[in-house]
Amino acid sequence: MKCSASCKLARHSGIALNLGVSLVFKTIQTEGIAELSYLLGDDDEGVGAIFDPRADVEVYVEMAREAGLAITHIFETHIHADLVSGSRELSARLESAKIYSSGEGGAEYGFGPEKIKDGDHFTFGEVLVTARHTPGHTPEHMSYLLAEADHPDEPWAVLTGDSLFVSSAGRPDLLGEKHTKQLAEQQFHTLRDFYLNLPDHVMIYPNHGAGSPCGADIGSRLSSTIGYERKFNKFLQFSDPKSFTDYAINSAPPVPHYYPIMKRLNAEGPKVLGNLPRVPALPPKAFKEAIDKKAGVLVDVRTMLAFGGGHISGALNIGGTPILSIWAGWMLDSEKPILLVMESDDDLERIVRLFVRTGFTKFAGYLIGGMK
Amino acid sequence: MKCSASCKLARHSGIALNLGVSLVFKTIQTEGIAELSYLLGDDDEGVGAIFDPRADVEVYVEMAREAGLAITHIFETHIHADLVSGSRELSARLESAKIYSSGEGGAEYGFGPEKIKDGDHFTFGEVLVTARHTPGHTPEHMSYLLAEADHPDEPWAVLTGDSLFVSSAGRPDLLGEKHTKQLAEQQFHTLRDFYLNLPDHVMIYPNHGAGSPCGADIGSRLSSTIGYERKFNKFLQFSDPKSFTDYAINSAPPVPHYYPIMKRLNAEGPKVLGNLPRVPALPPKAFKEAIDKKAGVLVDVRTMLAFGGGHISGALNIGGTPILSIWAGWMLDSEKPILLVMESDDDLERIVRLFVRTGFTKFAGYLIGGMK
Numbered sequence: 001m002k003c004s005a006s007c008k009l010a011r012h013s014g015i016a017l018n019l020g021v022s023l024v025f026k027t028i029q030t031e032g033i034a035e036l037s038y039l040l041g042d043d044d045e046g047v048g049a050i051f052d053p054r055a056d057v058e059v060y061v062e063m064a065r066e067a068g069l070a071i072t073h074i075f076e077t078h079i080h081a082d083l084v085s086g087s088r089e090l091s092a093r094l095e096s097a098k099i100y101s102s103g104e105g106g107a108e109y110g111f112g113p114e115k116i117k118d119g120d121h122f123t124f125g126e127v128l129v130t131a132r133h134t135p136g137h138t139p140e141h142m143s144y145l146l147a148e149a150d151h152p153d154e155p156w157a158v159l160t161g162d163s164l165f166v167s168s169a170g171r172p173d174l175l176g177e178k179h180t181k182q183l184a185e186q187q188f189h190t191l192r193d194f195y196l197n198l199p200d201h202v203m204i205y206p207n208h209g210a211g212s213p214c215g216a217d218i219g220s221r222l223s224s225t226i227g228y229e230r231k232f233n234k235f236l237q238f239s240d241p242k243s244f245t246d247y248a249i250n251s252a253p254p255v256p257h258y259y260p261i262m263k264r265l266n267a268e269g270p271k272v273l274g275n276l277p278r279v280p281a282l283p284p285k286a287f288k289e290a291i292d293k294k295a296g297v298l299v300d301v302r303t304m305l306a307f308g309g310g311h312i313s314g315a316l317n318i319g320g321t322p323i324l325s326i327w328a329g330w331m332l333d334s335e336k337p338i339l340l341v342m343e344s345d346d347d348l349e350r351i352v353r354l355f356v357r358t359g360f361t362k363f364a365g366y367l368i369g370g371m372k
Numbered sequence: 373m374k375c376s377a378s379c380k381l382a383r384h385s386g387i388a389l390n391l392g393v394s395l396v397f398k399t400i401q402t403e404g405i406a407e408l409s410y411l412l413g414d415d416d417e418g419v420g421a422i423f424d425p426r427a428d429v430e431v432y433v434e435m436a437r438e439a440g441l442a443i444t445h446i447f448e449t450h451i452h453a454d455l456v457s458g459s460r461e462l463s464a465r466l467e468s469a470k471i472y473s474s475g476e477g478g479a480e481y482g483f484g485p486e487k488i489k490d491g492d493h494f495t496f497g498e499v500l501v502t503a504r505h506t507p508g509h510t511p512e513h514m515s516y517l518l519a520e521a522d523h524p525d526e527p528w529a530v531l532t533g534d535s536l537f538v539s540s541a542g543r544p545d546l547l548g549e550k551h552t553k554q555l556a557e558q559q560f561h562t563l564r565d566f567y568l569n570l571p572d573h574v575m576i577y578p579n580h581g582a583g584s585p586c587g588a589d590i591g592s593r594l595s596s597t598i599g600y601e602r603k604f605n606k607f608l609q610f611s612d613p614k615s616f617t618d619y620a621i622n623s624a625p626p627v628p629h630y631y632p633i634m635k636r637l638n639a640e641g642p643k644v645l646g647n648l649p650r651v652p653a654l655p656p657k658a659f660k661e662a663i664d665k666k667a668g669v670l671v672d673v674r675t676m677l678a679f680g681g682g683h684i685s686g687a688l689n690i691g692g693t694p695i696l697s698i699w700a701g702w703m704l705d706s707e708k709p710i711l712l713v714m715e716s717d718d719d720l721e722r723i724v725r726l727f728v729r730t731g732f733t734k735f736a737g738y739l740i741g742g743m744k
Contacts, residue, residue, distance in 0.1 A: 022582075023592035126592075156593065156600050200572035201599020210394075220395035220498075221528065225597055227573020228528050 022126045023148075024067045027205065027222060030054050032322030033083045033357055034212035036222060038159060038205060040146065041069040042125020049073035049124060050097075051144065051159055052207050053086035056276065056353045060090055073122060075129075076101045076113070077161025077207055078141040081174045081259040082214050083325075084359045085266045087113070092272040102131075105139030111269030116142065128152050134194055136187025137162040137170030137214070139179075143194070157203040158226075163187070164195050165206045167219030169235035171252040172245075174214075174259055184245035191236055200227025213326070216251035258329030258358060265359060273361060276352050279340060282365035287339070296337035296364030299328075301351050302371060306343065311371070315341060320351050329358040337364035344370050394498045395520075396439045399577065399594060402426050404694030405455045405729055406584035408594060410531060410577060412518065413441040414497020421445035421496060422469075423516065423531055424579050425458035428648065428725045432462055445494060447501075448473045448485070449533025449579055450513040453546045453631040454586050455697075456731045457638045459485070464644040474503075477511030483641030488514065500524050506566055508559025509534040509542030509586070511551075515566070529575040530598075535559070536567050537578045539591030541607035543624040544617075546586075546631055556617035563608055572599025585698070588623035630701030630730060637731060645733060648724050651712060654737035659711070668709035668736030671700075673723055674743060678715065683743070687713060692723050701730040709736035716742050 026039040039060065041048020048069035050060050064071045074087045074097050087099045088111065100122075101107065103115025118133035130145040143163055145155040162170035169191060172183035203225050210220045230236055238244035282290060291298055291312070300311050301320035311317065318327045320342065332338070340363060342351060348366060355361070398411040411432065413420020420441035422432050436443045446459045446469050459471045460483065472494075473479065475487025490505035502517040515535055517527040534542035541563060544555035575597050582592045602608055606623075610616035654662060663670055663684070672683050673692035683689065690699045692714065704710070712735060714723060720738060727733070 025593065151604060154600075154603065156596065199599060201597040201602070203575065203595075203597060221397065223575075224528065225573040225575060225599075227571060227597075227599070228526075230573070231526065232523060 024048060024069060025146075026063060026067070028054075028059055028063070029209065029222065030322075030357070032211075032325040032354060034209045034218070035083055036205065036207055036209055039063055039067065039069070040124065040127060040129070041067065041071075042127055043068050045125030046070055047072050047124050049075055049122070049129070050090060051075045052077055052080070052161070053090045055084035055086045055089060055270070055356045055359075057086040057090040057093060060086075061093055064094075071097045073097060073124075074099045075131075075142075075144060077143065077159065078102065078138045079107065079263060079266045081138075081263045081266075082208075082212065082256070083262065083357055084270050088269055088272050092274065100131075102133070102140035102142045104133040104142070105135050107140035107267075109267055109269060118142075123149075125149075130155075132158075132194060134161070134163045134190040136172055136183055136190045138175065139183065139186070141170075141190075155198070155202055157205055158195075158198065160195075160204045160206045162207050162214050163190050164204055164229065164233075164235075165208060165215045165218045166204070166221050166224045166229070167233055168215040168217055169233070169248070170215055172248050173252055174255065174263070180249065181245060184248050185241045187248065188238065188241040188244040195226060196230060196236060198226045200225060200230065202226045204229065211323075213253045213256055216253060256326060256329050258334070261334065262329075262359060270359075271361075273356075276349065276356065277361045277363055279348060279352060279363040280365040281345075281368050282339075283368050287365065287367045290339055290364055296339040296362075297332060298339045298341070299332070300341040300371075301347070302341065302343045306371070312341060320347060320354070322354060324351070324354040325357040328355055328360055332360065334359045334362070337362040339364045340366040342366060342370045343372050396420060396441060397518075398435060398439070400426075400431055400435065401581065401594065402694075402729070404583075404697040404726060406581045406590070407455055408577065408579055408581055411435055411439065411441070412496065412499060412501070413439065413443075414499055415440050417497030418442055419444050419496050421447055421494070421501070422462060423447045424449055424452070424533070425462045427456035427458045427461060427642070427728045427731075429458040429462040429465060432458075433465055436466075443469045445469060445496075446471045447503075447514075447516060449515065449531065450474065450510045451479065451635060451638045453510075453635045453638075454580075454584065454628070455729055456634065456642050460641055460644050464646065472503075474505070474512035474514045476505040476514070477507050479512035479639075481639055481641060490514075495521075497521075502527075504530075504566060506533070506535045506562040508544055508555055508562045510547065511555065511558070513542075513562075527570070527574055529577055530567075530570065531579075532567075532576045533579045534586050535562050536576055536601065536605075536607075537580060537587045537590045538576070538593050538596045538601070539605055540587040540589055541605070541620070542587055544620050545624055546627065546635070552621065553617060556620050557613045559620065560610065560613040560616040567598060568602060568608060570598045572597060572602065574598045576601065583695075585625045585628055588625060628698060628701050630706070633706065634701075634731060642731075643733075645728075648721065648728065649733045649735055651720060651724060651735040652737040653717075653740050654711075655740050659737060659739045662711055662736055668711040668734075669704060670711045670713070671704070672713040672743075673719070674713065674715045678743070684713060692719060692726070694726060696723070696726040697729040700727055700732055704732065706731045706734070709734040711736045712738040714738060714742045715744050 038051040099113040101113035122129040128147040134143040144159040173180040300315040307317040410423040471485040473485035494501040506515040516531040545552040672687040679689040
């Protein structure tokens with residue numbers, strides 16, 4: 001192989017041609033559901049993991065390819081109540097990755113993930129991942145400590161899932177009233193005995209940011225540190241489980257209707273779609289016939305003002321911003337197909353992604369040309 | 373204004389329709405020059421700042437628009453030696469932002485930035501920014517503490533510029549031998565008296581990541597914390613200026629030839645281009661004539677192997693990966709126009725961006741159709 005000018009210069013100057021930086025760590029922020037998932041890997045070794053993928057998984061496939069990583073592990077922090085887990089979908093698309101879910105807290109799954117236990121270790125080149133059982137938001141909840149190979153016992157960060165958030169903590173009341181008290185006490189001990197025992201300098205990377213109904217008043221920063229949260233996070237200021245429990249329950253925002261459905265779906269294992277759901281294109285006449293036949297629930301995703309200016313009689317307006325994912329969960333039944341009215345046909349893929357994230361995969365069609 | 377279904381639900385359920393998260397904080401990572409610049413703002417107030425923009429500034433304009441921010445401030449941590457500052461370019465494009473550069477350490481500029489002093493405060497909605505003079509890498513170097521309005525005296529992060537890096541620190545030897553000793557001592561005191569006096573939990577966001585010749589062996593994580601660096605960063609383990617100075621000088625990588633040129637350019641104020649440089653498209657015959665007339669330096673940006681397989685006699689090979697920015701700085705004279713051979717014409721914009729970042733804005737043309 002010939003050595004180019006820059007290659008010769010590299011030899012001469014002692015600068016390595018391979019400027020690979022080994023650690024790859026990226027946050028994937030999904031608005032609306034306010035979810036934070038993570039890509040972690042080592043680009044020297046070419047291996048990596050995804051933590052808590054959302055349902056429309058294309059972003060992870062592309063990001064891993066760009067980073068030069070083969071994803072071998074898909075980790076879940078817990079059985080999500082607020083979004084469809086993309087783990088099975090991603091695993092099917094990649095064909096290189098197994099799913100690792102918590103085997104603690106009596107977790108049962110309707111599919112076959114690898115079950116992990118408190119203390120289990122995983123290595124991705126220079127990056128060490130250690131699973132820690134941190135129940136409270138859910139009984140099986142796992143957090144993941146991240147450390148460098150040089151300092152395996154000194155984590156630089158922890159993926160906190162829905163246990164510790166920036167300025168908040170995961171709510172303990174999503175499994176029904178009879179479990180809430182026990183979960184709140186577990187959360188108290190998780191925060192106090194696990195998180196507050198970590199050094200101040202450890203960074204926290206949670207599964208949710210501001211706007212998620214999984215916690216009260218989650219802060220607007222996407223990450224923080226143990227030390228900063230120790231000082232200012234209200235959930236870390238309690239010294240007894242009773243007052244913590246009262247605060248955790250009373251501060252929690254309303255529970256969206258669709259949460260119990262998500263929980264069951266994610267425990268059973270969401271169906272692998274293989275692609276974004278297809279939505280038949282319907283010309284106005286066919287669209288009207290579909291409405292008349294009650295082929296689906298008529299949902300108009302244009303802005304409130306456009307909807308106010310004129311809409312098809314009987315249509316439900318849910319504006320096509322990212323928060324649509326959550327509104328749809330509140331208002332619609334995922335078993336019933338959707339008839340879609342948009343401003344422009346170009347919006348289709350974006351809108352379908354928003355629906356898919358909270359389990360809406362059935363579409364009876366969209367109105368060609370939209371309404372404008 | 374009519375209230376849509378989701379609007380009614382919002383009223384009913386007590387969920388705010390405005391899920392704006394106030395703080396916006398994003399890292400813009402530029403490969404090759406291994407630069408990290410930052411967008412900081414408050415999307416409730418709609419105002420924000422960019423720190424240390426690179427020369428091709430489109431990314432900041434787009435990112436600010438996506439985040440719903442008017443950029444009012446462009447901050448520089450120091451007079452860069454390794455890249456062309458995009459501050460003047462960005463200011464000209466935005467028409468809404470002034471440039472804020474250090475007025476400490478005797479800094480002089482050939483243009484008119486606002487000069488800031490140690491302790492100067494800036495407010496962007498919920499975000500407070502405090503400038504701190506942290507000389508060492510350069511005499512005028514500034515770091516910026518970030519705090520929340522609720523806790524103005526308890527920063528959650530510091531933008532460290534080229535003072536403290538992850539696992540490293542900014543080299544003190546870029547202003548010529550006669551300044552090195554004094555700068556190294558200043559860096560010692562900056563690290564010891566400013567950084568090590570911050571609490572462990574404060575996050576650090578530097579101006580460079582792994583691969584930058586501005587520091588020795590910069591770590592692969594993009595951010596870290598004071599506490600983690602206190603433990604493991606070699607540059608923070610010295611208790612006397614003498615041994616620190618020896619280590620800082622001996623560990624520093626070779627200085628690219630173009631560094632002194634960048635330094636002068638950035639102090640004088642890089643010319644505002646208004647757009648990416650135009651590169652005339654030349655058919656093979658015209659391209660050959662341009663070579664014969666010595667209209668420019670012939671640079672072939674294809675891969676080493678393609679170049680080895682066949683190239684125009686006299687061409688210099690600098691592969692078109694992001695590191696091209698630095699190789700060009702080592703090998704080329706920015707006063708001489710470039711005649712460009714690419715694999716495909718589609719590569720043009722990407723390649724031009726790489727050149728612009730280290731001051732190459734003169735192009736005599738590119739070979740239409742490339743070589744493949």
